[in-house]
Amino acid sequence: MLESEVHSMLAVMEEPEPTEDSLARCARQVLFAAAQSDHDQRQAALDRLARVFENYGGAKAGYLSVICGALVEHGCDPAPLASPLFLRIQDILPKAIELCQRCESRSSEYHTGDATTATSDSQFKTVLERRSDEFPDLAAAWTDLDRFGPATVAVLSTSSQWRAMAHCFQQPLQQIMHRHQAARWIARLLAVIDDGQLLVIEPATLSGWPARISGVADNFQLQTLLMGTTTDNGLDASSALSSSALDVARGIGPQQSPEEVVGRWNFYSWQALQPDLQLPIEPDSAGQKHKILDAGLPAEIPLFAGHHVLLLGPRTSPHCWASQRSFGHLKASLDCEPALDPESCREWLNRMLQRSRPDGETGSDSCR
Structure with a gap:
């Protein structure tokens, strides 16, 4: 036929x-x-x-x-x-x-x-x-x-x-x-990253981990995947995330589901880091300048030492979005490696701060 x-x-x-x-x-x-x-x-x-x-x-x-x-x-x-x-x-x-x-x-x-x-x-x-x-x-x-x-x-x-x-x-x-x-x-x-290196750190808790990222079309999808993996990697994703919303983000479920996803973090580039190894308090101008938009692309996240680096800060205002992905048949993955210990996180942050400060100064002694 x-x-x-x-x-x-x-x-x-x-x-x-x-x-x-x-x-x-x-x-x-x-x-x-x-x-x-x-x-x-x-x-x-x-x-x-x-x-x-x-x-x-x-x-x-x-x-x-x-x-x-x-x-x-x-x-x-x-x-x-x-x-x-x-x-x-x-x-x-x-x-x-x-x-x-x-x-x-x-x-x-x-x-x-x-x-x-x-x-x-x-x-x-x-x-x-x-x-x-x-x-x-x-x-x-x-x-x-x-x-x-x-x-x-x-x-x-x-x-x-x-x-x-x-x-x-x-x-x-x-x-x-x-x-x-x-x-x-x-x-x-x-522009979708295939088998790229991602480094995620929450400065406030000195928690973080490296990961491999593939097939993620935007940062809405990336945050959804992060919330589905962080419970095993040292961070508390307190926002409720259904298994169906996670399947949508992974590309193994339908392209969309009826629920909404509630964002857990604000994303920042590594250049947002302050001398105390913390993120700026919004609406600080540095926080706005180096904030990574949810609608942006993972490929646009600035690199540091070969990694796309995400610094996680708390959501300063409630934000939710529809559970959906941009490309219905594109499989996505976020494969997390073992969590970093606090000292390793601090070492990464100090390296970032050193790179971002023109005078070469690092953070205070208490942060080293």
């Missing part, structure tokens, strides 16, 4: 100008048949569709991307799809960047000093519509990058291997991610 539906889909795509309705109908039938098929049949379907992936653009590419992405999310090996998909992105990304630059140059002519972000976005979209007629090839690349989003996210979510292969796209994507939705999501996925 699935083989027949794939054959019908490809026949419609061979038509010079198939209707949107016919493409949508064929795509629905392929996805329905895939749900009733076994793994080998789905893999055979993906292999066949991947062979023609580079041949299509426009609406055809969009439906092909959705189908291939769904097959990967249902357990198919993405290897046959990854190479043609990345080749397409390599081709269209420079064109999308060029269109963005042309549009921003033109929209800046209408920009006023007091314009809001919303106004700037509106101006950009207006110019984009006008310039799309002027540069149809660039506009097609801009749209195709959106259409390839589902397949790209699916492939990159499966393993660090594919993220490493596509890492060359991260910097170019960052040039347009403020304007292009698919570019923003793909760039965020490529």
Whole structure:
């Protein structure tokens, strides 16, 4: 059944100008048949569709991307799809960047000093519509990058291997991610740390531990994982955390669950450390400057001695968020190593303080 539906889909795509309705109908039938098929049949379907992936653009590419992405999310090996998909992105990304630059140059002519972000976005979209007629090839690349989003996210979510292969796209994507939705999501996925070193210390209690981090998309997810592991590593995560919320954060449960997660800590970078080896008291300016935002990315956490360092301080105001993760099929892990003893924590903190103070002074004798 699935083989027949794939054959019908490809026949419609061979038509010079198939209707949107016919493409949508064929795509629905392929996805329905895939749900009733076994793994080998789905893999055979993906292999066949991947062979023609580079041949299509426009609406055809969009439906092909959705189908291939769904097959990967249902357990198919993405290897046959990854190479043609990345080749397409390599081709269209420079064109999308060029269109963005042309549009921003033109929209800046209408920009006023007091314009809001919303106004700037509106101006950009207006110019984009006008310039799309002027540069149809660039506009097609801009749209195709959106259409390839589902397949790209699916492939990159499966393993660090594919993220490493596509890492060359991260910097170019960052040039347009403020304007292009698919570019923003793909760039965020490529920024995910794989098997990175994390060092967590709570200065107030001289508690902490090193850990390995993989697949964590944002700091909301990171804090949830921390609260699920600290009971075995020397810190008291007093906020209640359900097993279902922890499974969501680990990528082994559904992408979201109905409950809310209540934050336990404020995160700070190592540069926030004060001479007494403690964190600043908010709203101290140093505390605000070096506070790590929940909505930020783990990759943005500053490094010290090869570790992304998190200093934990108490929540200064209640904060909760929905139990969810950004990428439904991206597995995440936080593997903690044995807890540090207080003297080891103090030694780490003194090293950080020494690095952060231009005059080379360390903390007071009582803190050494």
